[in-house]
Amino acid sequence: xxxxxxxxxxxRLRKEKRRAGNAFVYFLLALLGFLxxxxxxxxxxxxxxxxxxxxxxxxxxxxxxxxxTDNFSRLFRETAFPLWLKNTLVVSVCSCxxxxxxxxxxxxxxxxxxxxxxxxxxxxxxVLGMFPGFMSMIAVYFILKAMNLxxxxxxxxxxxxxxxxxxxxxCKGFFDTIPRAMEEAALLDGANRLTVFFRVTLPLCRPVAVxxxxxxxxxxxCDFIFVNxxxxxSEKYTVALGLYRMINQDKSSFNDNFTVFCAGATVVGAIxxxxxxxxxxxxxxxxxxxxxxx
Amino acid sequence: MNNxxxxxxxxxxxxxxxTSAATKISFVLPGAGQMxxxxxxxxxxxxxxxxxxxxxLSAFGGRYLMHLFSGHLGTKxxxxxxxxxxxxxxxxxGDNSFLILLYSVATVVVVAAFVVLWxxxxxxxxxxxxxxxxxxxxxxxxEDVKTLFDEKLYVPLLLPPFIGLLVFTxxxxxxxxxxxxxxxxxxxxxxxxxxxxxxxxxxxxxxxxSGGNGGFAAVFLRVxxxxxxxxxxxxxxxYFFGLLLAMAINKKGIKGKKFWRTLFVVVxxxxxxxxxxxxxxxxxxxxxxxxxxxxxxxWLTDKSxxxxxxxxxxxxxxxxxxxxxxxxMCSGILMNIPEESYEAARIDGASPAQIFFKVTMPYMLHVTxxxxxxxxxxxINNFNVIWLLTGGGPADNVYYGSxxxxxxxxxxxxxxxxxxxxxxxxxxxxxxxxxxxVVCAVLSLIAYNRSGAVKNEEExx
Numbered sequence: 026x027x028x029x030x031x032x033x034x035x036x037r038l039r040k041e042k043r044r045a046g047n048a049f050v051y052f053l054l055a056l057l058g059f060l061x062x063x064x065x066x067x068x069x070x071x072x073x074x075x076x077x078x079x080x081x082x083x084x085x086x087x088x089x090x091x092x093x094t095d096n097f098s099r100l101f102r103e104t105a106f107p108l109w110l111k112n113t114l115v116v117s118v119c120s121c122x123x124x125x126x127x128x129x130x131x132x133x134x135x136x137x138x139x140x141x142x143x144x145x146x147x148x149x150x151x152v153l154g155m156f157p158g159f160m161s162m163i164a165v166y167f168i169l170k171a172m173n174l175x176x177x178x179x180x181x182x183x184x185x186x187x188x189x190x191x192x193x194x195x196c197k198g199f200f201d202t203i204p205r206a207m208e209e210a211a212l213l214d215g216a217n218r219l220t221v222f223f224r225v226t227l228p229l230c231r232p233v234a235v236x237x238x239x240x241x242x243x244x245x246x247c248d249f250i251f252v253n254x255x256x257x258x259s260e261k262y263t264v265a266l267g268l269y270r271m272i273n274q275d276k277s278s279f280n281d282n283f284t285v286f287c288a289g290a291t292v293v294g295a296i297x298x299x300x301x302x303x304x305x306x307x308x309x310x311x312x313x314x315x316x317x318x319x
Numbered sequence: 320m321n322n323x324x325x326x327x328x329x330x331x332x333x334x335x336x337x338t339s340a341a342t343k344i345s346f347v348l349p350g351a352g353q354m355x356x357x358x359x360x361x362x363x364x365x366x367x368x369x370x371x372x373x374x375x376l377s378a379f380g381g382r383y384l385m386h387l388f389s390g391h392l393g394t395k396x397x398x399x400x401x402x403x404x405x406x407x408x409x410x411x412x413g414d415n416s417f418l419i420l421l422y423s424v425a426t427v428v429v430v431a432a433f434v435v436l437w438x439x440x441x442x443x444x445x446x447x448x449x450x451x452x453x454x455x456x457x458x459x460x461x462e463d464v465k466t467l468f469d470e471k472l473y474v475p476l477l478l479p480p481f482i483g484l485l486v487f488t489x490x491x492x493x494x495x496x497x498x499x500x501x502x503x504x505x506x507x508x509x510x511x512x513x514x515x516x517x518x519x520x521x522x523x524x525x526x527x528x529s530g531g532n533g534g535f536a537a538v539f540l541r542v543x544x545x546x547x548x549x550x551x552x553x554x555x556x557x558y559f560f561g562l563l564l565a566m567a568i569n570k571k572g573i574k575g576k577k578f579w580r581t582l583f584v585v586v587x588x589x590x591x592x593x594x595x596x597x598x599x600x601x602x603x604x605x606x607x608x609x610x611x612x613x614x615x616x617x618w619l620t621d622k623s624x625x626x627x628x629x630x631x632x633x634x635x636x637x638x639x640x641x642x643x644x645x646x647x648m649c650s651g652i653l654m655n656i657p658e659e660s661y662e663a664a665r666i667d668g669a670s671p672a673q674i675f676f677k678v679t680m681p682y683m684l685h686v687t688x689x690x691x692x693x694x695x696x697x698x699i700n701n702f703n704v705i706w707l708l709t710g711g712g713p714a715d716n717v718y719y720g721s722x723x724x725x726x727x728x729x730x731x732x733x734x735x736x737x738x739x740x741x742x743x744x745x746x747x748x749x750x751x752x753x754x755x756x757v758v759c760a761v762l763s764l765i766a767y768n769r770s771g772a773v774k775n776e777e778e779x780x
Contacts, residue, residue, distance in 0.1 A: 043572060050567045057564065058582045061639065065586060067607070068597055127480040134473040146477075151767060153488055155696060155759035160734060160752040161491030163745075167421055168486065187487030190480035194693075217465070218472040247590040250702070265592060272596065283600070290593040298588040 068294075072096055072287040096288035105259065106289055109267040112178060116263060117245040119182045124189035124241040129234065131193040133222055136200035137208070154191040162254045169255060176258045184255060185245055192240075199233035200226070239304050246293060264293055339451075342444040349440040353457075356447055360460040365440050372433045380426040387423050392416035392501070393513045415509040416501075424494045428485060499749035505742035521746045525754075535747065538722040543754075545630075546729045549705075550698040553637050554691065560638055561645020562683060566675075568646075569653050580650065583643045591640065595707035598636050602708075620713045626726035629709055633727060637704050648690065649683065656682050692766040696759045702731045711736060730755050 075093045100106045135147060165184060166175065174180040203226070211221045227234065245263055252266040262270070268289045271282045345352030350365025376384070386392070393414025401408055447457055458466070467475060499521055501507075507514035528536045568579045586594070601608050602618040609615055621628040656679065664674045684691075705711060711728040719725060723740055724733045730751050737748035 047570070047572050050570055050573055054567060054573075054579050058579065061583050061586055061643075064594065064597055064601065064639075065589065067601070068589065068593070127483065130476040131480050134476040138473040140473055148764065148768075151763060152760045153484065153492070155763055156488070156492050156752070156756050160731075160748070160755075161488070161495045163738065164421065164491035164494040165487060167417065168425075168490065171418075171421070183483075184487065187483040190484050191488070194689075198689075217469040219468040222472065222476075247592060249592055265590065269592060269596075287597075290589060290597075293593070294589040297590070298585070301584075301588060 068287050068290060071284055072291045074284055096284045097292075100285050100288045100292070104271070104285065104289075105262070105267065106264070106292075108260065109262050109264045110292075112261060113245055113263040113265075116178050116181045116185065117242050119178075120185035120245060121238055121242040123182070123186035124192075125234065125237045127186065127189040128193050128196050128237050128241075129227070129230075131190045132196040132200050133226060135193065136197045137205075137226070138218075150191055150193065153188075158188070158251075162251060165251075166254050176256055176261055178261060180255050181245065181252065181261075181263070184251055185248075186241075189241070196230075196233050196237055199230055203229050235304050239300060242300065243297060246297065264289070268293075338445075339448050342441070342448055345440055345444045349437055352440075352444040352447065356451070356457050358447075358457055358460065358463075361463060365436070368433075368436060372429070375429065376426075379422075380429060383419065383423040383426045384430070386419055387427070391515050392419050393509075414513060416503070416507075416513045416515065417509045420497060420501075421494055424490055424497065428490055428493075495749050496753055498745055499753050501746055503745040504747070505740075505744065508743075517746075521750045525747065525750045535722050538719050538724050541719070542724050542728055542730055542733055545727070546699055549630075549634070549729060550695055550701075552634050553641070553698040553701065553704075554695045556634060556638050557641035557645050557694070558687075558691065561642045562649050562679075564642060565646050565649035565653055566679070569650055580646070583646055586640070586643045587647075591703055592707060594640060595636070595703060598639075599708050602632060602636075619709045622713045622715055622726065626713060626715065629713065629727050633704060633708055636708060637701075640704070648687070652683065652686055653679075689767065692763055696763050699729070699759060700731050700755065701729065702735065705729050705732045706735070 073092045073094070073096070075095050131150075135143060169175050169180045169183070174183070207229070208221050208225050211225050212218070216224070245265075247265055248263075249265040249269045252263050253269075256262060256266065259267075268286055271289070272286045339352075341352035341355040344355070348366070349369045350362040350367075352362070353365065354362030393416045450457065500516055500518060501514050502517045502520070503514040506512070525535045525539055564583065567573070568576055573579075599619065600606055603609075604615060604617055604620065606618075608618070617628065618632045619629045660678050660682075661674065664678050669677065705727055709725075709727045711725040711732040713727075714725045723736055723744070725736075728736070734748045734751045734755070737744045737751070
């Protein structure tokens with residue numbers, strides 16, 4: 026009896042409870058959202074500030090609130106930023122193409138084909154990926170030097186895409202989830218494996234291909250350690266190294282350059298946002314499909 | 320070779336097969352056996368490669384191969400030598416231990432590659448013997464190529480990426496590991512000075528507590544402990560907060576899901592080094608946060624209580640950076656949890672907390688186990704966060720002495736500092752690298768091979 030009464034009561038009670046709960050969740054989301062967006066806002070604000078005489082980093086409003094595109098025009102006229110931008114674009118397009126191709130090739134071979142050394146190869150790749158990359162940086166530098174390649178964009182492309190095979194894991198996970206039926210049908214129809222790879226499998230794995238393109242494209246925009254070792258000629262800087270050097274070269278240049286640095290960071294951020302926006306739908310699909318499964 | 324042919328060969332009556340002359344010759348002259356049996360192009364390719372290899376050894380590689388057995392890495396120091404004929408001091412290049420070691424490693428790799436090729440050649444010849452004994456015809460070159468792009472497609476698919484790996488990962492890795500067994504440091508910098516093998520001395524120095532030249536063990540244990548504490552907290556704070564946030568956004572009746580998700584995910588768009596440098600400026604002793612608070616709190620440089628405050632700050636900043644990634648990943652998976660399991664739990668009268676710990680968590684942990692392992696290992700090697708926020712600091716001579724380590728150093732940042740110091744100690748840095756490698760490799764091998772993702776690889780196919 027009592028349980029019957031309870032059951033009748035629950036819908037209303039539950040609704041009220043949920044409403045109270047939702048109010049709390051909204052409050053929490055708003056608070057956290059504020060905390061998360063604040064530094065980004067600070068970045069934009071600093072980028073848009075007209076340079077005051079002092080107190081760039083330790084005053085919020087040194088000479089009152091004055092905004093303008095001062096820093097952006099300084100960034101494009103007085104620094105080598107346009108050149109860095111071009112370098113980064115060249116490097117990231119090339120390394121992205123090579124890396125994506127490599128990753129897809131390795132993933133396909135390890136997911137779809139069965140051969141004697143498959144398991145050992147997977148374990149070896151896993152273990153190799155554990156080695157901190159920049160520990161071998163000095164050796165990489167000398168290998169490039171032996172090839173007469175240091176201080177060139179080619180060297181950067183090679184460094185960013187040379188070890189691409191190590192990041193096959195997510196992509197292979199995605200390949201594993203694609204049913205084989207279609208490929209087998211094509212094979213029965215007499216197509217060879219290469220044709221199947223290009224015509225059947227690749228179109229099916231567009232989400233993860235896009236994910237791979239995005240991640241490999243972004244890498245050169247964010248790395249400054251490898252560039253720092255391999256490139257010494259400021260003509261060959263990438264955006265990341267240029268910006269990093271801008272405020273880390275010496276302490277005195279810091280106050281001068283901080284607003285310009287923020288302007289540069291904003292430009293890079295905008296480029297990456299644009300990339301994400303155009304690829305977002307595939308991106309989420311690609312990650313959740315590949316990296317994780319029971 | 321063709322599948323059908325191979326099958327014929329296996330089914331042939333097992334008469335006693337004799338190794339043919341062609342195969343015997345191919346032991347010494349790779350490719351000859353193939354050519355003698357009509358596989359002209361294939362054989363020619365083997366022969367050409369062999370010729371190139373011999374040329375390489377005689378012109379360049381041989382010298383370095385010999386070096387490996389000489390027990391030292393060069394004897395001639397660069398300097399000036401009196402030249403009697405010309406009556407002047409002449410600059411002499413001398414040996415460069417670094418390059419000698421590098422080229423030796425490269426040569427070993429080339430030799431190994433050739434041995435593999437040679438083995439393939441011999442194996443191919445035995446297969447040909449079998450095939451001919453069974454009355455088959457050796458496949459032509461075009462047939463071989465066709466197989467290569469069909470049943471053996473994995474060979475051309477894997478080869479180019481693996482060459483990249485060999486040059487840019489394996490070779491440097493072997494090279495840097497070997498450095499751990501030398502005395503390559505500020506006092507032995509080529510080309511001015513040479514370095515040589517010292518056996519296990521560096522490992523002894525790293526793992527002994529005694530003073531003097533060695534005695535890194537105390538510092539090493541401190542850094543190792545912090546590395547693990549950091550990796551644990553960095554991984555799990557990100558995971559929990561990201562999961563909770565994803566659940567909050569996914570909650571029934573919450574409007575503007577897309578807006579909230581975008582709000583947090585936007586953070587990812589700004590490159591990590593930018594946000595980290597920005598955070599460092601915000602948390603600076605004279606930074607905007609202290610100005611707003613009206614106090615001087617040393618967020619990143621307080622040494623007291625084992626640098627507790629900087630450590631907490633780092634973990635918090637890392638939450639800010641990492642949670643959006645977890646959110647991005649978790650929100651998709653959360654939607655996949657079958658609604659029935661929630662319904663069942665609710666009917667059984669489970670509280671929201673119980674539902675979270677008994678339904679949501681187990682499911683998420685099961686599904687995201689590989690991700691968590693990757694994150695944990697990634698955090699052990701998380702160079703950027705530490706380096707850009709505190710640079711490993713604050714420095715603390717009481718606990719870290721002269722070992723170049725600082726309070727918030729992870730193994731990787733310590734390694735980096737050792738190689739970029741005023742007095743670099745590449746040998747000790749390499750020892751640390753080997754330790755990191757072993758720790759991470761063991762962790763991930765165990766975890767991956769136990770996780771469902773590997774075991775049930777073909778579950779979905």
